[in-house]
Amino acid sequence: MANAAQWVEGARLRTLPMAIAPIIVGSAAAFELGAFKWLNALLAAVVALFLQIGVNYANDYSDGIRGTDDVRVGPLRLVGSGAASPQQVKFAAFGTFAVAMLAGLVLVVISQSWWFLLIGVACVLAAWGYTGGKNPYGYLGLGDLFVFVFFGLVATLGTTYTQAGRLSVPALLGAISTGLIAVALLMANNVRDIPTDSEVGKRTLAVRLGDRNARLSYVLLLGIAIVLPLLLVLEKPWVLMVLLLIPATLMPSWIMLSGKSRKALIPVLRQTGLINLGFSVLYAAALVLSKAF
Template identity: 75%
Template sequence: MATAGQWMEGARLRTLPMAIAPVIIGTAAAYDLDAFRPGGAILAALVALLLQIGVNYANDYSDGIRGTDNVRVGPLRLVGSGAATPRQVKYAAFIAFALAMLAGIGVVLLSGAWWLLLVGAGCVLAAWGYTGGKKPYGYLGLGDVFVFVFFGLVATLGTTYTQAGRLSAPAVIGAVGTGLIAVALLMANNVRDIPTDSAVGKRTLAVRLGDRNARRSYVLMLAVALLLVLPLAGQKPWILLVLLLIPAAVKPSLLMLRGTMRHSLIPVLKQTGLLNLGYSVLFAVGLVLSNGV
C-alpha cells in the first residue's frame, strides 16, 4: 500500500501551477470587465486542480498497465513502481474527477450557464482518454492539443465567462499564453521520456518531432507566450510586467537546449510550472493595475 507521501508524489504536485494559472488569468480578465466573483473563482480553481490531479492519476494508471513506466527517468509513478495497485490508482482518478464535477456543478449554479455541464463532461472524458481506453490520443501525439485546449482555452475563458458572462481580448490572449506554457511543460516531460515512449509505441508529439526539434519547440512556445502581451500594451500598459519573466525563462530554455542527460531535464518541469504561475500572477496584476489607470 502506497504511503501518503507516495500518493502526493503520484499526484504530481509540480503540475498543479498549470491548473491554477488559467483560473488566475480568467478571474483577472473578469475583474477587468468589472465582474469579479470570488465564489466562482474559488470553485473554478477547485475544478481545475481536481481535474489535473485526476489526469495525473489516470495517466499513472494507464501508462502503468501498459508498461510505459516500467523503466523511466523522473518522479515516482505509483503503478509502474508497484507502490499501489492499478485498481487503487484508477479509483483515485475517478474520485478526483467526481469531486471536480461536483465543484463544476457549483460553478454552473452560480453562473446559470447550464450548457457548461456538457463542457465539464467533455473535460472529464478528454482527461481519461488522454492515456486511457483502447486508442488513447496521448499515444498519437495529440496530448499537447488536449493540454492547450482544456488547460489553456477552456479553463481560462470558462473562468472569465462564468463570472462576467462575456469574453475579452485580454482573456483570449491570456488563455493562449498560459496554454502555450502548459504545452511547453508537457513537451519538457515528453522530451525526457522519448527513449522509453518510443520503445513502447507511445508516439507523443516530442517523439514525432524528434529530440532536437522538440527541444526547440519548447523555447518557441515560451517566447510566443511572453511576447503575446505586446498587443495589449497600448490599452493595458501594466501588462508589460509579464516581460519581467524573460530572465526566468532563459534557464529552463538553456537546459532544454543543452541538457544531454535525461535526468538533467527533470528541474525544467518545476521551473516551467513556476513560470506559468508567475505568468498568470503578473498578467493578473497588470490587468488590475491597468484597470485603475
C-alpha cells in the same frame, strides 16, 4: 499499499501551477470587465486542481497497466513501481474527477451557465482519454493540442465567462499564452521520456518531432507566450510587466537547448510550472492595474 507521501508524489504537485494559472488569468479578465466573483473563482480553482490531479493519477494507471512506466526517469509512478495496485490508482483518479465534477456543478448552478455541463463532461473524457481507453490520444501525438485547448482556452475563458457572462480580448490572449506554457511543460516532460515512449509505441509530439526539434519548440512556446500580451501594450501599458518573466525562462531554456541528460530535465518541469504561475500573476496584475488606473 502506497503511503501518504507516495500518493502525494504520485499526484505530481509540480504540475498544479498549470491548473491554477488559467484561473488567475481568467479571474483577472473578469475583474477588468467589472464582474469578479470570489466564490466562482474558488470553485473554478477546485475544478482545475482536482482535474489535474485526476489526470495525473489516470495517466499513472493507464501507462502502468500498459507497461509504459516500467522503466522511467522521473517522479514516482504508483502502478509502475508497484507502490499501489492499478485498481487503487484508478479509484483515486475517478475519486478526484468526482470532486471536480461536483465543484463544477455548483459553479454551473451559481453562474447559470448550463451549457458548461457539456464542457465539464468533455473535460473529464479528455482527462481520461489522454492515456486511457483503446486509442489514447496522448499516444497519437495529440496530447499537446488537448492541453492547449483544455488547460489554456477552456480553463481561462471558462473562468472569465462563469463570472462575467462574457469574454474579452485580454481574456483570449491570456488563455493562449497560459495554454502555450502548459504545452511547453508537457513538451519538457515528453522530451525526457522520448527513449522509453518510442520503445512502447507512444508517439507523443516530442517523439514525432525528434529530440532536437522538440527542445527548440519548448523555447519557442515560451517566447510566444511572453510576447503575445504585448499586442495590448498601446491600450494597457502595464502588460509590459510580463517581460519581467524573461530571466526565469533562461535556465530551463538553456537546459533544454544544451542537450542535457534525461534526468537533468526533471527540474525543468517544476521551473516551467512556476513560469506559468509567474506569468499568470504578472498578467493578472497588469489587467487589474489597467482597470484601476
